Amino acid sequence: MTTKSGKHTLDKLFATIAARKGADPKSSYTAKLYSSGRTKIAQKVGEEAVELAIAAVLEDRDEIVAESADLIYHVMVLWANAGIDPTEIYDTLAAREGQSGLDEKKARKNI
Numbered sequence: 001m002t003t004k005s006g007k008h009t010l011d012k013l014f015a016t017i018a019a020r021k022g023a024d025p026k027s028s029y030t031a032k033l034y035s036s037g038r039t040k041i042a043q044k045v046g047e048e049a050v051e052l053a054i055a056a057v058l059e060d061r062d063e064i065v066a067e068s069a070d071l072i073y074h075v076m077v078l079w080a081n082a083g084i085d086p087t088e089i090y091d092t093l094a095a096r097e098g099q100s101g102l103d104e105k106k107a108r109k110n111i
Helices: 009-022 029-036 038-057 061-081 086-096 101-109
Strands: none
Touching (some): 009 061, 009 086, 029 061, 038 061, 061 086
16 A cells, blocks of 8 residues: 555555664564564564464454554564565565466575
8 A cells, every 4th residue: 555655554664663773662662672682573473473374264354454464563673673675575576476486486495
């Protein structure tokens, strides 16, 4: 979804997440995650992925939406913590466009 400013909602979210790196952990959940370190951030990504999978198995559409949003947020915190810009992910996805998923997986195993 693109906002009135022309910036994609996910890009705006990432900018907010990145801006919170130096914030006070007492005033920002994102800053608290950063201060907890990458292991804790990765743990949260895993937790959210499991919660999303459970929602999917339960066929709970509203929870799938909510848990997907939570997972995307935590993945973006991980990217920011690792110094990864979303454009790197977008470029990787674009490079895979038009390629069979099975072929792409085979190619990765050979690297």
